[in-house]
Amino acid sequence: MKQNMKQNMFGFFRKFIPKDEKKAEKKRILKNLDDADVCVVDVETLRCAVCLNIFQGTPQALSCGHSFCLECIEEVAHTEVMTDPREPSRNSFHCPICRKRVNMNKVVQNYALKNILDSINELSKEEEKSRKAYDNTLDASNEQLRAKCIELEKAADRLKKDIKDMRQREYYNYVAITFFVIIYIILSTMFGN
Structure with missing residues (x-):
């Protein structure tokens, strides 16, 4: 009973607290994203800043938060250890971005980014299958159209x-x-009518 009363009072006072519009917008966007089956990702966010290619293998995340291909970061x-052998710690280096x-x-391995890359790869495979199926259907339709055109040309x-x-008979x-x-x-002129 006391709990219910506290909730009712909180609900009553909540009306007087100003709403944070940015927070509400962010919640709305996250809900839309969560409800979506597919979302669009800017391909530039999926590129390694070192090699500028889409991440190869499982991307590696540095302690600063930036991710790179394993080969690139190694x-x-x-390279940094080789260029400055006097470096106090041979097991550390500078992040290429920050x-x-x-x-x-x-x-550490950035599994979240790897999962995104895998799902995009899966989507592109599905898209390729759909495109091939469409092309096959299109080819079959074109073949049917060609056959129909030949049939119509013969009829024409x-x-x-x-x-x-008919014109010759008419003639x-x-x-x-x-x-x-x-x-x-x-005959009528000869025999007089």
């Missing part, structure tokens, strides 16, 4: 031939009628 660490000193032992050729035959009929009319006129 090369950066090796220049903070990072211990190589504290480099038959119609042209039939029309030509012969006109000639025959004209011939009979001339014969009739000649």
Whole structure:
């Protein structure tokens, strides 16, 4: 009962507390993102800052928060140790982005970024399958259209031939009628009607 009363009082006072619009907007965006089946990711965020390619393998996260390909970060660490052998700690190097000193032992795999890359790869495979299925359907449709066009061309050729035959018969009929009319006129003039 006391708990209910406290909740009711808190709800009553909550009306008078100003709402943080930025927080509400952020919650709305996160809810939309959480409800979405697919979201758009800027490809630049998936590139290693060293090699400028999409992350290879499992990206490695430094203690400063930046991520790189394993080979790239090993090369950066090796190059830095080689260029300044007097460095007090041979097991540390500077982050290529923020220049903070990072211990190589504290480099961890960024599984969240790897999962994003894997899901994008999966989506692109699905898209490729869909595109191939669409292309196959399109090819089949084009083949059906070609067959239909050939069939229609043959039908048009038959119609042209039939029309030509009809015109030829019509011509012969006109000639025959004209011939009979001339014969009739000649005979009626000869025998007087």
